Amino acid sequence: MVTPACNRTVLNEETTLDVRPGDLKSLKIDPAPREQKIRVELTSTPAPVSVFVFLEKDRATAMHDIEARKDPPANVLEYREKINNATLEVTIPADSVAEVLVTHASKSTKVTLKLTN
Numbered sequence: 001m002v003t004p005a006c007n008r009t010v011l012n013e014e015t016t017l018d019v020r021p022g023d024l025k026s027l028k029i030d031p032a033p034r035e036q037k038i039r040v041e042l043t044s045t046p047a048p049v050s051v052f053v054f055l056e057k058d059r060a061t062a063m064h065d066i067e068a069r070k071d072p073p074a075n076v077l078e079y080r081e082k083i084n085n086a087t088l089e090v091t092i093p094a095d096s097v098a099e100v101l102v103t104h105a106s107k108s109t110k111v112t113l114k115l116t117n
Helices: 056-067
Strands: 012-019 024-029 036-045 049-055 076-083 085-092 098-103 109-116
Touching: 012 024, 012 098, 024 109, 036 049, 036 076, 036 098, 049 056, 049 085, 056 076, 056 098, 076 085, 098 109
Parallel strands: none
Antiparallel strands: 012 109, 024 098, 036 085, 036 109, 049 076, 049 098
16 A cells, blocks of 8 residues: 655755845745754855744744844744854744744855755
8 A cells, every 4th residue: 555645845945145234134934734854054155144043923023133133032943143154953843934034244245055854
């Protein structure tokens, strides 16, 4: 007997962003029917940046704390600040849209983000 796939959503996305001082660049991660573990790989050249992962439903609170540079920011699942390279592993609850935000560049920089699960 063959059973159908377990509705697994495959995430395999790579993008390059131009980030300048004051910019808030984000990517949304579509919801999956089950909890999913995602991996966010970031490379920033030449300047360091900060990266934050949070749920869309928590965006207002997370953004308030990120812009105020609170440490740790409320409702953020995972983050790294002032980095050129980082890998974050984050668990996203079932049926939840997540957001990856890149900001706090000290000067214009090119950021490559790779999102996988």
